Structures are given as structure tokens and as C-alpha cells.
Amino acid sequence: MTQTAIPYLFMRGGTSRGPYLNRADLPDDLDMLADVLIAMLGSGHPLNIDGIGGGAAVATKVAMLSRSADDWADIDYFFAQVSVEDRLVDFKPTCGNILSGVGPAAIEMGLVGARGGETQVNIRAVNTGARVSATVQTPDGQVTYDGPTQIDGVPGTAAPVALQFMDTVGGATGSFLPTGNLIDTIDGIPVTCMDVAMPMVIARAADFGLSGYESATELDENTDFFAHMEAIRLQAGALMGMGDVSKSVTPKFGLVAPARTGGTIATRYFMPWKTHPTMAVTGAQCLACCVLTPGTVADAPIPNAGPAPITLEHASGQIDVLVDYDLTDTGIAINSAGLVRTARKLAAGHVYIPASVWGGN
The missing domain is CATH 3.10.310.10 (Diaminopimelate Epimerase; Chain A, domain 1)
Structure with missing residues (x-):
């Protein structure tokens, strides 16, 4: 045989x-x-x-x-x-x-x-x-x-x-905010490091000189952006207690921008060395929780209590996440997140x- x-x-x-x-x-x-x-x-x-x-x-x-x-x-x-x-x-x-x-x-x-x-x-x-x-x-x-x-x-x-x-929460790092900070500045870029369903490094597209509405192909062709993003990701991985992440796909990277097609926020997600053509389900949960947490790079006006529907605009459309959470003195406590897929x-x-x-x- x-x-x-x-x-x-x-x-x-x-x-x-x-x-x-x-x-x-x-x-x-x-x-x-x-x-x-x-x-x-x-x-x-x-x-x-x-x-x-x-x-x-x-x-x-x-x-x-x-x-x-x-x-x-x-x-x-x-x-x-x-x-x-x-x-x-x-x-x-x-x-x-x-x-x-x-x-x-x-x-x-x-x-x-x-x-x-x-x-x-x-x-x-x-x-x-x-x-x-x-x-x-x-x-x-x-x-x-x-x-x-x-x-x-x-x-x-x-x-x-x-x-x-x-x-x-904290599946990879043991903590909602692995660095202990709502925002860290790495190589001049403010980022939020968060671990909900997927450990992520999240930044504003505008801080990279991007609109946040670029297509996946346009982003993949932007080699200068990818080089800068990877340098930040490697440093963030160490700050998050994940060690040398040069050969690991985690933490993932995400960009946020103001919504423009009726969603809560515009997003782009990276795998991390290519742009995701849509949105990861795990990444969507982390990004939604970043939106709901006051003081992060992605915070937006939120309801007084959960569950809260968050619509993320991505490179191929939208994805909806229903986050059940409680407000706390220090931010939010995540109970669960619901999505519908096929x-x-x-x-x-x-x-x-x-x-x-x-x-x-």
C-alpha cells in the first residue's frame, strides 16, 4: 500500500x-x-x-x-x-x-x-x-x-x-484585556489588545492612513501597511503574554472605521498575513466586544445593558453579533454571543x- x-x-x-x-x-x-x-x-x-x-x-x-x-x-x-x-x-x-x-x-x-x-x-x-x-x-x-x-x-x-x-473571554491569554490597558501605543499606533473568542490587536484604519473601506485585494497589495501591521502584531503578541508569535496566526489583527452602510462600525480582519474576504466568527465577537467597551479604539454609543445587537460591516457585506453582557464598574462582563451561520x-x-x-x- x-x-x-x-x-x-x-x-x-x-x-x-x-x-x-x-x-x-x-x-x-x-x-x-x-x-x-x-x-x-x-x-x-x-x-x-x-x-x-x-x-x-x-x-x-x-x-x-x-x-x-x-x-x-x-x-x-x-x-x-x-x-x-x-x-x-x-x-x-x-x-x-x-x-x-x-x-x-x-x-x-x-x-x-x-x-x-x-x-x-x-x-x-x-x-x-x-x-x-x-x-x-x-x-x-x-x-x-x-x-x-x-x-x-x-x-x-x-x-x-x-x-x-x-x-x-481570555481563552488564549487568560484575560479580557491581556495587556491590562484599554489602549497601548505600539510604533506610534494606538491599539486595543483584547481576547474574546480570538485574541486580537485592533486599530483604527485612519491611524495607518487608510479609510477602512478598502477591498481585500487593495489591502493585500499594500505591502507597506502589511509590514507595519506585522511589526505591531509581533510586539503586541509579546505584550499579551503570547511570546514569539512570528509563526502563529494569533493574535489576529483588525481595523475599524466609522460605519457607512448602516452598520454599527466598519471593520477589516486579517488572518493575519492576508486580508479575510469576509469576517471570522470569532473575530466578529472580539470586535463587537471592543465596540461595546468604553475607552477602546473601537468604542461606540452603546445601550445601557445587554443584549446588544452589533452589525459589523466587512469586505463582503455585514455580519450580525448579539452580545449578552453586564455593565460593571470597570467596563463590561461578557456572558455570551450569538450568531447565525450556514x-x-x-x-x-x-x-x-x-x-x-x-x-x-
């Missing part, structure tokens, strides 16, 4: 896509697992020509599922971000868009049974410790992907997947990697 076959589902989750795998079908050792995922996705080539990656960071993501031993959760969701060209795998972050497909995939894999017209799947995000409740449409005891819900960045409509995120099963079967990489269990 020259190749190893690994069962998989190939799914779109939100505005990302990738293989959804049973953790039991993969090696336990993380170094070996990284080698398997690199071979599977074809990392090391800009088109991922020798794997099933899509040649973009939003299409080189992997979900690995298992039944959870947690008293609350049904499923453990372990996420991996595989680089397009650098043959690197980052197990530190999680991904909320890919998480949109975890509930449907768990049912499809037989890890969770469908229950009535809607099935609630409680998910533990292994990478960060967050708890997420996903409501999946299951008429007649089967996952349905057809429905009326449209999300910006995905053509057409599909069945809604309602997500409720809990325990998202998912669709694209393929199922086996994905093959060279047996020389891994011979299987």
Missing part, C-alpha cells in the same frame, strides 16, 4: 471550508498529526495542488471531532489552521466559521443523534475551552442544508445554524495521503 485512506466529510462552514475528520482516525501525536494535515491539504504550494486545500487560508482549515467526556458537551471540536505555502500547522486558535459545520458534521458522522425537527449540539472548542451551543435543522431526523438564510460571502441561501458562544456538506468518502507520511492506526 502506497497511500493511507482517511474517512472525511468535506464541508463549507460559514465562509470557510475544509475536511471534517473523526479524531479517532488520526494520530495522537501532534507533530505527526501536523505532517498528516500538511499532506492532506497540500500545504507548501500556492494552489495546494497536491492536496485538498483551496489555496487560501479560509480553505485550508481542518475540524477534528470526537464524543466529549465533558458533562455539558456532546462533541469536542479540535481545530487546525494549515498554512497555504509554509507547511505550518497552528493548533492554538479556533475557528467559528468552521464551527458552523461541526453540529451537522457530528450528526452526519453518527457522533450525535438527531432529535426532532431541530437538534441542539453542545460543542467544546478544545483549542480555547469555549462552549458553543449549535442548533441544527433536522426535519425527519436528518440534517437539512436547504433553507432561507443568506450570509454575506456565500452565494445563495441555506438552512440556518444558530450558534451561542459562551466562556470565550453550512453545507460538499463531499464525503476518503482522503488519501502518502503512506510514507503516516501508515494509519
Whole structure:
């Protein structure tokens, strides 16, 4: 045998896509697992020509599922971000868009049974410790992907997947404000370093000489901006207690600007070495919480109490986040954040990697 076959589902989750795998079908050792995922996705080539990656960071993501031993959760969701060209795998972050497909995939894999017209799947995000409740449409005891819900960045409509995120504060750094400050100034740029669902460094677009309304392509072509942003990100990572982040996709970077199409605020999100074509679900939560926190680079007029609907304008449209929070003497305390996404099963079967990489269990 020259190749190893690994069962998989190939799914779109939100505005990302990738293989959804049973953790039991993969090696336990993380170094070996990284080698398997690199071979599977074809990392090391800009088109991922020798794997099933899509040649973009939003299409080189992997979900690995298992039944959870947690008293609350049904499923453990372990996420991996595989680089397009650098043959690197980052197990530190999680991904909320890919998480949109975890509930449907768990049912499809037989890890969770469908229950009535809607099935609630409680998910533990292994990478960060967050708890997420996903409501999946299951008429007649089967996952349905057809429905009326449209999300910006995905053509057409599909069945809604309602997500409720809990325990998202400080998942990577242990703190809502990892530096202890509402604003830090790094290389002359005021930034807010915040850790809610995703550790982020957030700045005003205008402080970089940008409008904040540039397209993803325009931003990707601005090499001077990317160089400045990366220099700030590296310093911020150290200030946030994350150490050397030069080979990690976290912390992510975000830009904010005044809203111009009826939303709460305009945003751009970076992955971090390319501009996200839409918006990460985790990043949306962090940005929304930054908006709600007085004194940050993104603060805006807010209601006196939660839950508060926040609409983020992004490069392909908008995303809505409903943040439940309490006001405190020092700012806000986040209880949960709710979003609605969609998912669709694209393929199922086996994905093959060279047996020389891994011979299987």
C-alpha cells in the first residue's frame, strides 16, 4: 500500500471550508498529526495542488471531532489552521466559521443523534475551552442544508445554524484585556489588545492612513501597511503574554472605521498575513466586544445593558453579533454571543495521503 485512506466529510462552514475528520482516525501525536494535515491539504504550494486545500487560508482549515467526556458537551471540536505555502500547522486558535459545520458534521458522522425537527449540539472548542451551543435543522431526523438564510460571502441561501458562544473571554491569554490597558501605543499606533473568542490587536484604519473601506485585494497589495501591521502584531503578541508569535496566526489583527452602510462600525480582519474576504466568527465577537467597551479604539454609543445587537460591516457585506453582557464598574462582563451561520456538506468518502507520511492506526 502506497497511500493511507482517511474517512472525511468535506464541508463549507460559514465562509470557510475544509475536511471534517473523526479524531479517532488520526494520530495522537501532534507533530505527526501536523505532517498528516500538511499532506492532506497540500500545504507548501500556492494552489495546494497536491492536496485538498483551496489555496487560501479560509480553505485550508481542518475540524477534528470526537464524543466529549465533558458533562455539558456532546462533541469536542479540535481545530487546525494549515498554512497555504509554509507547511505550518497552528493548533492554538479556533475557528467559528468552521464551527458552523461541526453540529451537522457530528450528526452526519453518527457522533450525535438527531432529535426532532431541530437538534441542539453542545460543542467544546478544545483549542480555547469555549462552549458553543449549535442548533441544527433536522426535519425527519436528518440534517437539512436547504433553507432561507443568506450570509454575506456565500452565494445563495441555506438552512440556518444558530450558534451561542459562551466562556470565550481570555481563552488564549487568560484575560479580557491581556495587556491590562484599554489602549497601548505600539510604533506610534494606538491599539486595543483584547481576547474574546480570538485574541486580537485592533486599530483604527485612519491611524495607518487608510479609510477602512478598502477591498481585500487593495489591502493585500499594500505591502507597506502589511509590514507595519506585522511589526505591531509581533510586539503586541509579546505584550499579551503570547511570546514569539512570528509563526502563529494569533493574535489576529483588525481595523475599524466609522460605519457607512448602516452598520454599527466598519471593520477589516486579517488572518493575519492576508486580508479575510469576509469576517471570522470569532473575530466578529472580539470586535463587537471592543465596540461595546468604553475607552477602546473601537468604542461606540452603546445601550445601557445587554443584549446588544452589533452589525459589523466587512469586505463582503455585514455580519450580525448579539452580545449578552453586564455593565460593571470597570467596563463590561461578557456572558455570551450569538450568531447565525450556514453550512453545507460538499463531499464525503476518503482522503488519501502518502503512506510514507503516516501508515494509519
